[in-house]
Amino acid sequence: MSRSWVEAILAAGVVPASYVPDASVGRTDLEEFTGADPVEDPELRVHSLAGASPLAPAAVGFLDGIEQWRVVGYAGVTPIVRAYVAAAIRLRGADRRPRTIAGDADELAITRLDRLPDTVRAALEGSGVRVVEISAEDAGQPARALPAARAAVQGARAALERRLAERRLSSLGSDHWLVVDGVLSDSPALSVHPRALGVVKSHGAEYFAGPELERALTLPAAHRTSVFRPKRRGARREIYSWYLRLWLVSERAPLATPDRRWDRLLYPIHDVETYLRARAPRDLIPYPASRLPRTGS
Amino acid sequence: MIDRRDPPPIGRVVATEQKPATPHQFHFWTANETSIGIGAIVRVEQPGNGNGETGKVVYGVVTDGFAYSDLATPLHDVVGAEGDPARVAEHPTVRQEIRLWTAAVLRQKPEEPLQPVPLGEVHVASDVDVAQALRMDAYLSGAHPTAIPVGLYTSGGLEAPVYLDADFLLGPEAAHLNISGVSGLATKTSAVEFLLGAIFQHFPIHKGRIAAVCFNVKGPDLCFLDQPGALDDEDRRRYERLAVRAQPFERVRYYAPFKADGVNLNTLRTHPELVGDVEPLVWGLREVLDFAEVLLNRDDIDAKADAFIDFLSDRVVDKEFDDGFGRTHRVVTFADLERLFRSIFDGLELAARGDTWRTHHIATIRKVRNRLSNISTRCKGLVTDDGPSNDLPWGRFEDRAMYVVDVANVDPLGQDLVFARAVSKLREHLERRDLGVDAVVVFVDELNKYAPGDGPETYVKKMLLDISERGRYLGLVLFGAEQFRSQVHRRVVGNAGTTVFGRMDSDELATPGYQVLSPATKIKLATLPIGELMVRHPHFTQPIFVRFPRPAVLRGRDGVERFPPAADLPFEDAVVRQLVKLDRRVRPNLVKDLIADRREEDVRRALAHTRQARPQDALAYFKKQLGGRVAAAPALHRESVPPLNPISDEPY
Numbered sequence: 018m019s020r021s022w023v024e025a026i027l028a029a030g031v032v033p034a035s036y037v038p039d040a041s042v043g044r045t046d047l048e049e050f051t052g053a054d055p056v057e058d059p060e061l062r063v064h065s066l067a068g069a070s071p072l073a074p075a076a077v078g079f080l081d082g083i084e085q086w087r088v089v090g091y092a093g094v095t096p097i098v099r100a101y102v103a104a105a106i107r108l109r110g111a112d113r114r115p116r117t118i119a120g121d122a123d124e125l126a127i128t129r130l131d132r133l134p135d136t137v138r139a140a141l142e143g144s145g146v147r148v149v150e151i152s153a154e155d156a157g158q159p160a161r162a163l164p165a166a167r168a169a170v171q172g173a174r175a176a177l178e179r180r181l182a183e184r185r186l187s188s189l190g191s192d193h194w195l196v197v198d199g200v201l202s203d204s205p206a207l208s209v210h211p212r213a214l215g216v217v218k219s220h221g222a223e224y225f226a227g228p229e230l231e232r233a234l235t236l237p238a239a240h241r242t243s244v245f246r247p248k249r250r251g252a253r254r255e256i257y258s259w260y261l262r263l264w265l266v267s268e269r270a271p272l273a274t275p276d277r278r279w280d281r282l283l284y285p286i287h288d289v290e291t292y293l294r295a296r297a298p299r300d301l302i303p304y305p306a307s308r309l310p311r312t313g314s
Numbered sequence: 315m316i317d318r319r320d321p322p323p324i325g326r327v328v329a330t331e332q333k334p335a336t337p338h339q340f341h342f343w344t345a346n347e348t349s350i351g352i353g354a355i356v357r358v359e360q361p362g363n364g365n366g367e368t369g370k371v372v373y374g375v376v377t378d379g380f381a382y383s384d385l386a387t388p389l390h391d392v393v394g395a396e397g398d399p400a401r402v403a404e405h406p407t408v409r410q411e412i413r414l415w416t417a418a419v420l421r422q423k424p425e426e427p428l429q430p431v432p433l434g435e436v437h438v439a440s441d442v443d444v445a446q447a448l449r450m451d452a453y454l455s456g457a458h459p460t461a462i463p464v465g466l467y468t469s470g471g472l473e474a475p476v477y478l479d480a481d482f483l484l485g486p487e488a489a490h491l492n493i494s495g496v497s498g499l500a501t502k503t504s505a506v507e508f509l510l511g512a513i514f515q516h517f518p519i520h521k522g523r524i525a526a527v528c529f530n531v532k533g534p535d536l537c538f539l540d541q542p543g544a545l546d547d548e549d550r551r552r553y554e555r556l557a558v559r560a561q562p563f564e565r566v567r568y569y570a571p572f573k574a575d576g577v578n579l580n581t582l583r584t585h586p587e588l589v590g591d592v593e594p595l596v597w598g599l600r601e602v603l604d605f606a607e608v609l610l611n612r613d614d615i616d617a618k619a620d621a622f623i624d625f626l627s628d629r630v631v632d633k634e635f636d637d638g639f640g641r642t643h644r645v646v647t648f649a650d651l652e653r654l655f656r657s658i659f660d661g662l663e664l665a666a667r668g669d670t671w672r673t674h675h676i677a678t679i680r681k682v683r684n685r686l687s688n689i690s691t692r693c694k695g696l697v698t699d700d701g702p703s704n705d706l707p708w709g710r711f712e713d714r715a716m717y718v719v720d721v722a723n724v725d726p727l728g729q730d731l732v733f734a735r736a737v738s739k740l741r742e743h744l745e746r747r748d749l750g751v752d753a754v755v756v757f758v759d760e761l762n763k764y765a766p767g768d769g770p771e772t773y774v775k776k777m778l779l780d781i782s783e784r785g786r787y788l789g790l791v792l793f794g795a796e797q798f799r800s801q802v803h804r805r806v807v808g809n810a811g812t813t814v815f816g817r818m819d820s821d822e823l824a825t826p827g828y829q830v831l832s833p834a835t836k837i838k839l840a841t842l843p844i845g846e847l848m849v850r851h852p853h854f855t856q857p858i859f860v861r862f863p864r865p866a867v868l869r870g871r872d873g874v875e876r877f878p879p880a881a882d883l884p885f886e887d888a889v890v891r892q893l894v895k896l897d898r899r900v901r902p903n904l905v906k907d908l909i910a911d912r913r914e915e916d917v918r919r920a921l922a923h924t925r926q927a928r929p930q931d932a933l934a935y936f937k938k939q940l941g942g943r944v945a946a947a948p949a950l951h952r953e954s955v956p957p958l959n960p961i962s963d964e965p966y
Contacts, residue, residue: 077406113408270394270405275386284407291384291410 022126022144023089023099029140031090031097051248053224056257058243061229066239071267074212075192078106078118080182081289082198084174085301086127086166092137095156098127098166100149101301102174103293104181106195107285115288121181122296125149125173127166129156149173179204186210198286202247202256217258218281224248224258236262324348324470325415325436327358337419340374340431344413349470352376352834353848353859355439355447356417360432370424372431373439373447374417375856377832383409416832418856420447439467444474449853453479458520463512463556464849465860475556476860478812480518482852484753488811489786492761493847494799495816501844502795502816503535506757507865510793512558513755514714522752523713527706527740529733530720531759534582538873539716540566540591542866549863560866565715569595569706571696571724571732576918577888580695581720582870585877590895595719596922597696598703599648601735602689603627606682608727608734608773618678619685625674626682630654637661638672648690648699655683693728699915702926708739711750730774733764737777737790744788753789756781761796765803775803782809800825813850815857817842831857885914889921896924897932908937916940 027033055061082104089099105120126146130138131153141148155165182197183206189195194212201207201215224247225233233242242260273279273287325344329335340358344350354376360369385391395401419431423446437443444467445451453460454477461477482488491509493502510526517524530536542562545553553560570581570592578584579592606623626645629635635643635654639661643654658671658679669676690697706717719736721729737756743749758764758778765778781792782805794810796802800822807813818839822828828836835857839848845864848857868876883891889909890902909917920939929935 109407113406115407267404267406270396270401271407271409272390272394274390275384279390284409288407288410 022141022146025140025144026092026097026137027090029136030134031092031137033090034088034096036088051224053245053247053258056244056246057259060243061225061232061245062243063232063236063240064243065237066241066261072194074194075190076108076110077194077196077285078108078185078189079115079283079285079289080104080106080178080185080195080197081286081293082174082178082181083290083293083297084170085297086170087301088163088166091159092128092133094159095129095132096159096162096166097133097137097141098125098170099301100125100127100166100170100173101298102170102177103297104174104178105289105293106181106185107289107292108193109285115285117292119181119185120293120296121177123147123173123177124298125170127151127169129153129162132156175199175203179207182207182213186213196283196285198283198289200256208256216283216286218278218283233260236260238262323435323437324350325356327431327433327436328414329430329433335431335433337422337428337430339416339418340372341414341416342436344415344436346381346411346413348413349438350376350379350413350415351469352379352838354469355420355444355467355858357437357439357443357447358431358434359437360434369434370422370429370432372422373420373443374431375420375447375858376415377418377856378416378834380414380416381411382414383411385409420855421449438470438472439474440472441474444476448476448851448858450477450479452853453477453481458518460518460521462509462516463558464509465847465862466552466555467858467860473555473861476849476858478849478851479853480513480516480521482811484513484517484521484524484755484791485786485789487786488852490782490792490794490810491812491814492799492802492807492810493793493795493814493816494797494802494818494822495842496819497797499817499842499844501847503759504845504865504869505814505816505847505862506793506795507536507539507867508558508862510716510755510757511561511563511865511867512556514563515558517714523711523750524753524755525711525713525715525717525751526755526757527717527719527736528757529729529736529759530718530722531729532722534722534870534874535759536718537568537581537583537720537870538588538868538877539563539718541588541868541873541877543864543868543872545864545866549866552861552863553866556863560863562867563716565712566591567707567712567715567717568592568720569717570720571595571693571728573882574694575882575885575888576695576698576914577885577892577921578882580723582722582874582879583720583877584879586880588877589880589891592720594704594925595696595706595732596698596702596704597731597735598698599646599651599686600631601703601705602686602697602731603631605731605735605738605773606686608731618675619682622674622678622682625672626651639665648686648697651686652683655679689727689731692725693731696724696728696732698918698922702922704922704925706736706739707750708743709748709750711754713751730772733758734773734777737781741781741785741788741790744790751789753791755791755793757793757795759795761794761802761806762798765794765806767801767803778806779803782806786811798822800827811852815839815842815848816846817844885917886910889917892921892925893932893936896928897930900933904933905936908933908940912940 082102084102086098086100088096090097101124103122106118107115108118109115124146126141126148129151130148149169151162151165151169155161182195183204185195186206189212194214197207197213197215199215200217201213207213223230224245236242240262244257244259247256247258268283271284273282273284276282276287325342327335327340327342333341356374356376358372362368422428439447445454450461460480462480462483463475464478465476466473467476483491493505495502528536540562545560550560568583568591570579572578572594573580579589579594581592583589583592603623603626631645635645637643637654637657639657641657643650645651645654662671662676671679690699719732721732740754765775781790785791794806799807820840823836823840846859846861848859850857886906886909890905893900893905920936923939924932924936927935
């Protein structure tokens with residue numbers, strides 16, 4: 018998708034804007050407390066992984082997605098957001114080098130159509146870009162509209178990742194694994210697949226409190242917690258989860274530097290993000306070496 | 315000859331603010347596993363504008379390479395491996411790496427307007443691309459092609475012939491070739507041998523006739539150019555690709571002076587099967603006197619000596635000359651000249667006419683006499699005291715013939731003399747257009763010795779400078795070789811239109827003359843394998859690496875093994891051999907009987923005259939030149955004459 022739809026709505030009278038949210042450079046995870054039911058032990062315990070034989074799959078696919086967006090204009094006080102979401106799977110084989118085997122990208126316009134002047138609306142609808150609408154309540158207040166737009170972008174990105182992952186599962190070899198950046202529970206197919214693995218690298222969603230939380234967050238190296246069943250996010254589907262210190266021990270290196278989340282980001286996931294960012298539209302992220310100060314509007 | 319296959323894309327031009335593309339340089343990346351290396355020629359294509367018009371095409375040569383990963387700092391790798399380098403191999407994922415290359419622009423098409431290199435696809439150059447990139451298309455085809463193959467450009471499994479332009483290698487547009495590199499590994503001599511072979515086979519007919527004169531200054535290097543050498547299949551394939559026949563030189567003429575005995579040749583090509591081809595190089599007084607400046611150009615150069623030599627040359631040699639003391643001389647040989655000197659010294663002493671003769675001071679006369687007698691002593695065998703000379707075939711040079719002058723074992727002073735005289739004669743004849751050929755390549759090894767950047771201004775150095783600066787107008791082309799280019803006179807190397815480098819010494823590469831080369835190119839030069847060269851030529855905007863096959867001639871070292879030099883023959887046998895060479899009917903025993911009890915200098919003189927005359931009946935002519943045997947007169951009995959007065963018996 019070209020930028021022509023943006024030019025069309027600007028020509029139709031939209032006030033141009035150039036706000037690029039921080040989130041466009043990388044995702045942040047939702048913070049929520051969900052709770053969990055014990056599965057393996059009656060309460061959360063610590064298990065050593067000493068002596069566990071490591072997996073040695075023939076190939077591992079790593080899936081990740083990115084989202085980028087910016088406010089390209091305002092019709093009155095209603096923002097019009099241009100968003101780009103993309104996801105890709107990079108397969109690491111015997112040569113230890115990841116190669117892209119699947120990828121998809123989408124461009125969206127996020128706004129509230131009925132708040133737009135007719136000319137702008139016509140220009141937007143006539144451009145062919147997929148329009149995602151935010152609620153009428155959110156659209157009236159820019160302070161609410163932008164978080165709503167952000168949620169819409171995240172949703173679009175998650176949907177894209179899910180589609181790509183499910184497509185991949187159908188062709189996953191018997192000795193192949195799929196590692197997904199994030200939770201599996203959003204997809205029934207992923208949730209039940211024996212060789213799909215979700216890596217949650219932040220504790221945005223907390224399943225325990227008190228001593229159990231402390232136990233989970235202070236695991237010794239090469240130890241895991243008991244298996245548990247997260248409540249809310251996995252409520253519709255049976256998924257098991259556990260905390261692991263130095264999970265995927267052999268994946269600790271190489272470090273995912275220079276990413277600022279290098280301490281918890283798997284290098285192959287970082288690699289997928291690098292790949293996707295390299296292919297993303299350049300106008301959605303500020304040029305890193307720009308000498309001009311960033312503006313808020 | 316030209317392969318027109320289209321090679322696949324191998325990279326893409328990238329440009330950043332830090333590393334932009336310019337009209338003269340660009341950067342591109344390739345896959346990690348790539349055949350591209352330093353020296354590779356690439357083609358960049360700018361996509362067309364969709365209206366059927368093709369975009370700009372840029373040709374470049376890779377001058378530097380970079381590899382790096384996404385590591386922000388090496389410390390991250392250490393941390394990731396927990397300080398153990400061996401653990402890096404256990405990492406399940408290999409870091410992203412890049413192969414980034416820097417290329418210098420060889421040519422842009424269209425050439426105007428000159429713009430930065432487009433950020434397009436990069437392809438490995440094909441044969442056609444190499445021809446375009448090096449601007450060889452201008453002289454590869456057309457009504458009068460002037461291409462001389464110099465080697466194969468090879469990269470990524472592709473190889474393409476590289477040609478030099480004869481107009482720029484052999485004149486008149488530019489001329490001369492200089493080749494440098496370390497001894498033994500740079501294969502300088504082999505490269506010149508191959509190139510001369512290619513010139514002889516590809517020198518365009520419309521440019522006329524060409525010959526080469528090579529001075530063999532060390533060992534047996536150039537002594538077996540007419541003998542086939544060992545080639546392997548790869549060599550033969552390269553010859554075929556370059557359209558050069560893998561064969562030794564068809565016409566090689568060898569010249570070597572005699573040893574001090576005046577009959578055995580002073581060369582390593584004395585094996586009985588080969589020595590018959592070697593012509594003796596013998597010079598007399600006239601040949602030496604014309605180049606006496608060579609002998610006087612060191613510490614004792616002065617105008618007085620010079621004037622006296624000119625006097626001898628103009629007024630005395632080959633003329634009837636009255637010495638002023640009542641004697642008439644005809645000075646033709648060193649021996650005649652010595653008689654004149656004796657006469658002058660005796661005359662001055664007896665006549666008590668002071669110390670000046672014909673305005674020349676006696677000290678000057680003595681000095682010149684010493685220098686001239688010195689050359690005939692130090693270069694005995696090359697310079698004959700008495701008898702005729704035997705020289706290169708001035709005026710009768712053959713087309714595509716190689717004339718090898720073997721002075722490897724000659725005194726350095728004699729080498730200077732040979733070089734100075736041979737080059738001067740070449741120049742004279744080329745100026746008069748009566749040499750027999752239109753162009754002559756003169757190959758001189760060891761330019762560090764003959765044309766050093768510092769040191770005294772020798773006659774030989776002046777001659778080399780003269781060839782370098784003016785030779786191309788005459789067709790006199792210098793192919794010079796040396797180990798350290800930085801230590802050769804700047805005007806000698808600077809006037810070489812074509813420059814070739816074999817493996818170079820690192821210290822040499824650190825000198826200012828190599829600053830234009832990238833560090834990677836220098837590293838490649840310092841590690842060049844045998845048979846690979848870097849070539850600079852007026853049509854090439856950047857140096858190009860080429861590989862050439864081994865010359866199809868017997869290497870000097872192998873030649874000495876296959877044709878071991880014969881031991882020196884006794885005087886009589888050596889004389890027999892030379893007469894037999896002139897006339898196969900000559901019977902050795904007759905010759906031996908003829909020269910028994912004869913003075914060696916008389917035999918040598920007669921032999922020289924016979925060699926010069928080349929008569930039908932060599933023995934009869936030789937016998938005539940030798941003259942009749944003069945019987946030794948018995949000592950006269952001297953009658954004792956009694957004293958007029960008897961000797962007194964008185965004991966005191």
